[in-house]
Amino acid sequence: MGFQPRFHDKPKVTFLGAAGTVTGSMHLLEWRNFRFLFDCGMEKDRKPGPREAEFPFDPALIDAVFLSHDHSDHCGKLPLLEHLGFRGQIYCTAPSKDFLSLVLRDTVRIQQQEARTRHASSPANQHDAFTLLDRCVTLDYGKTHEVRHDVKLRFHDACHLLGSAVTELELGSEGESFRIVYSGDLGRRSLPFLPVPQPLPPADLLICESTYGGKIHDSPATMAAKLHEVLSDTIRRGGKALIPAFSLGRTQLLLHYLDTWMEEGKIPDLPIYLDSPLAVEIGRVHHRHRGRLAVNWNTFPDRLTVLESWDEAQAASFSPDPCILVASGGMCEGGRIISHLKNHLDDPRTSIILVSFQAPGTLGAKLLEKKPSVFFQGRSWNKWAEVHEIKGFSGHADHDDFLALLGPTKNSTRAIRLVHGEPESARALAKGLTEHGFHNVKPVKKGESFTL
Numbered sequence: 001m002g003f004q005p006r007f008h009d010k011p012k013v014t015f016l017g018a019a020g021t022v023t024g025s026m027h028l029l030e031w032r033n034f035r036f037l038f039d040c041g042m043e044k045d046r047k048p049g050p051r052e053a054e055f056p057f058d059p060a061l062i063d064a065v066f067l068s069h070d071h072s073d074h075c076g077k078l079p080l081l082e083h084l085g086f087r088g089q090i091y092c093t094a095p096s097k098d099f100l101s102l103v104l105r106d107t108v109r110i111q112q113q114e115a116r117t118r119h120a121s122s123p124a125n126q127h128d129a130f131t132l133l134d135r136c137v138t139l140d141y142g143k144t145h146e147v148r149h150d151v152k153l154r155f156h157d158a159c160h161l162l163g164s165a166v167t168e169l170e171l172g173s174e175g176e177s178f179r180i181v182y183s184g185d186l187g188r189r190s191l192p193f194l195p196v197p198q199p200l201p202p203a204d205l206l207i208c209e210s211t212y213g214g215k216i217h218d219s220p221a222t223m224a225a226k227l228h229e230v231l232s233d234t235i236r237r238g239g240k241a242l243i244p245a246f247s248l249g250r251t252q253l254l255l256h257y258l259d260t261w262m263e264e265g266k267i268p269d270l271p272i273y274l275d276s277p278l279a280v281e282i283g284r285v286h287h288r289h290r291g292r293l294a295v296n297w298n299t300f301p302d303r304l305t306v307l308e309s310w311d312e313a314q315a316a317s318f319s320p321d322p323c324i325l326v327a328s329g330g331m332c333e334g335g336r337i338i339s340h341l342k343n344h345l346d347d348p349r350t351s352i353i354l355v356s357f358q359a360p361g362t363l364g365a366k367l368l369e370k371k372p373s374v375f376f377q378g379r380s381w382n383k384w385a386e387v388h389e390i391k392g393f394s395g396h397a398d399h400d401d402f403l404a405l406l407g408p409t410k411n412s413t414r415a416i417r418l419v420h421g422e423p424e425s426a427r428a429l430a431k432g433l434t435e436h437g438f439h440n441v442k443p444v445k446k447g448e449s450f451t452l
């Protein structure tokens with residue numbers, strides 16, 4: 001593979017993904033004769049190349065992966081890593097392990113489908129996704145685990161997703177030691193679905209996400225008020241509200257708030273249909289670990305109907321009365337939402353409510369453009385439905401959250417490298433943290449290294 005392992009006296013971190021962008025999180029730590037990965041995520045718009053080009057290292061030489069959470073941009077390349085020879089441990093929390101089996105099965109299925117449409121073969125298969133689960137080591141938050149006698153690992157609750165973790169590594173011993181903290185994706189203080197995130201530990205190097213650097217989220221009260229207006233208008237027209245949502249995390253958060261706000265009379269009371277088999281399975285994992293949530297978790301509220309089959313989904317889609325249809329496909333690039341869009345996009349009574357970030361070029365982003373038609377699935381469709389965006393359901397820290405969660409360590413954290421953010425967001429956060437009193441804060445470039 002052309003990769004020659006070297007002995008590194010000082011820890012060296014190379015930023016291999018999520019640099020100047022928000023997908024493909026993967027950072028390589030080399031120290032002495034160990035090689036570890038922080039996450040192993042899939043890039044958006046990945047063009048599979050020759051096997052040697054998939055990883056700029058030999059997967060067989062990686063000792064362990066520290067997995068922050070199970071969104072595919074953080075874990076989606078694990079089956080490929082396995083396929084190409086990785087045989088080390090994967091450290092994660094117990095809910096993360098439960099999600100991982102569901103998410104990787106789905107990820108591999110989608111990759112194989114995509115490969116078939118390109119008349120190519122998909123290198124990773126379900127067997128790869130399955131075998132790596134046997135080597136997951138699950139840790140509780142706050143407990144110290146000796147990965148090696150001179151490598152101590154601790155997870156803290158990142159509060160971004162059930163089971164998500166901030167990774168704290170202590171390398172070395174009394175004589176010379178280094179502390180590296182990797183934020184993964186950080187949660188919010190003001191959307192009380194998960195516990196409130198706590199300040200990060202101090203570090204010699206903090207690798208921190210920056211997705212919403214420079215931005216402030218809408219409050220839950222603002223979101224409920226907007227949703228009230230959109231749903232009231234939809235009911236008046238006798239239409240349906242279609243909500244595309246990512247299956248892991250976003251759907252559960254959304255269903256919880258829809259149910260709670262209906263219960264509290266903050267939004268109109270409507271039947272809710274869920275068309276996402278993966279979200280249903282993920283909801284069951286939430287139920288298994290419900291003690292870790294900050295809310296009373298009810299897997300299927302009374303007003304929710306789970307649509308099991310295609311026929312049930314179509315019957316709900318064409319039912320005469322107003323309702324809310326939550327379906328898989330956060331950016332409308334695939335998933336169950338597609339058939340509902342085909343059924344209702346040309347119906348002016350319909351509201352499409354987007355609750356996730358819509359990356360440029362995706363169908364979700366095209367729906368937001370002020371054009372009378374939209375092209376997808378090989379043809380042009382009349383876009384006569386109303387399209388709304390409700391921001392604020394994000395599971396990511398905003399600018400104020402970052403300052404609050406990092407602030408207490410401004411005198412003890414020596415260097416910060418910003419990942420997982422568009423360049424503008426990463427720059428805004430670097431500026432904010434520097435003004436706050438932090439030193440040596442920089443956004444990273446792909447392939448760049450930092451030696452402690």
Ligand SMILES: [Zn+2]
Nearest residue numbers: 069071160185
């Ligand atoms: Zn995430």
